[in-house]
């Protein structure tokens with residue numbers, strides 16, 4: 001007898017479906033005042049007391065018995081050493097994944113451009129990499145070598161000269177594959193710190209941690225909240241919170257596959273969200289049975305169960321058109337289209353961090369090695385955010401180089417508009433260049 005799993009069932013035909021869906025999608029702790037207050041206190045302490053505060057918070061939150069910041073710095077040689085401590089199979093997998101991620105991201109690289117107008121005026125855009133990028137690699141409940149690759153490779157492809165990584169090592173447990181991934185991805189400096197204190201250190205700098213220009217990478221509620229608060233002092237990529245998966249299935253995929261696809265994200269975090277949408281009620285029952293059968297076999301059963309029971313759902317829809325409407329409403333981090341001919345639905349999909357096409361494309365392949373980035377917008381932010389990419393590490397400057405003739409013509413227009421704004425110094429500056 002398998003233990004029942006209390007996964008929520010919703011029916012899009014119900015009058016109160018929209019209300020239930022909103023409730024399901026709300027990530028309560030995002031706006032939690034308690035978390036906000038704690039994170040603000042941490043940021044303030046790190047700004048005021050630098051390394052000393054980082055060390056104290058690391059002792060408290062990561063249960064690490066360290067005396068000073070020197071114990072939390074890993075030199076490049078330590079990363080190289082990790083390469084010798086992992087198995088040949090692990091190294092091969094990391095290198096293959098890194099190569100695939102690099103090839104994909106090379107395509108995202110933007111180049112500077114310019115064009116010349118008839119009068120000789122040149123207009124263009126100069127693309128420059130950031131000077132220094134900070135990568136947050138999560139490490140509280142699991143270790144993420146794959147996130148090292150996904151964060152660092154686009155930064156290096158963009159040409160960022162200095163890539164600083166932070167990763168918590170709770171109880172001092174260092175994951176050698178994480179460090180090996182950092183070596184493979186050419187990370188320049190690593191600090192074994194995490195949470196809001198690491199974000200604050202990267203944003204404001206401490207005696208040991210250099211201030212960066214932008215902080216990227218996923219993390220838990222403390223990390224996400226801290227990134228929100230330091231935005232403005234530094235750039236951030238997006239708010240990438242607890243993992244999510246939305247599977248849309250026509251009812252023809254093996255229900256065990258779908259159950260495991262849901263677990264693949266549920267096992268990340270109690271707050272992770274795994275949802276299945278299908279127009280086939282009998283199929284939803286089969287997946288519910290697979291969930292109950294397979295959940296006890298998971299190594300991370302407790303986390304996955306909390307996620308599935310607390311934030312998961314099986315949603316019955318009228319047809320595939322309604323399934324796609326629900327998907328767009330949810331704007332999930334990962335959307336699996338486990339259907340025949342997924343291409344037919346692609347034009348209607350407007351909001352999703354990454355779209356996994358067809359029954360064979362398990363979301364897990366994208367997490368590790370397909371090539372596209374796995375740092376993706378969560379909590380509906382795919383409505384306005386994109387996957388982490390090379391473009392996050394490049395910025396643009398406009399180039400304007402007027403010829404004498406061009407300055408004369410533009411000066412006439414600028415003069416009129418400036419006088420319309422009563423900004424006469426602007427007008428006169430432009431007018432000096434007008435040829436009579």
Ligand SMILES: NC(=O)c1ccc[n+]([C@@H]2O[C@H](COP(=O)([O-])OP(=O)(O)OC[C@H]3O[C@@H](n4cnc5c(N)ncnc54)[C@H](O)[C@@H]3O)[C@@H](O)[C@H]2O)c1
Nearest residue numbers: 061138139140141168194195218219220242243268269375
């Ligand atoms: N969207 C993505 O691309 C992506 C990728 C990988 C992981 N994730 C998500 O990232 C998250 C990782 O979370 P995690 O917890 O494993 O690691 P984490 O590194 O994000 O957080 C661990 C840190 O949180 C801080 N912390 C913990 N409890 C605290 C408390 N009570 N007060 C203050 N600080 C506290 C500690 O400093 C600790 O070092 C998961 O939700 C996972 O789903 C997302």
Ligand SMILES: N[C@H](CO)Cc1c[nH]c[nH+]1
Nearest residue numbers: 144146147243244367374
């Ligand atoms: N699914 C995560 C992004 O939401 C990425 C990841 C890393 N390792 C396994 N999965």
Ligand SMILES: [Zn+2]
Nearest residue numbers: 243264265367
């Ligand atoms: Zn994952």
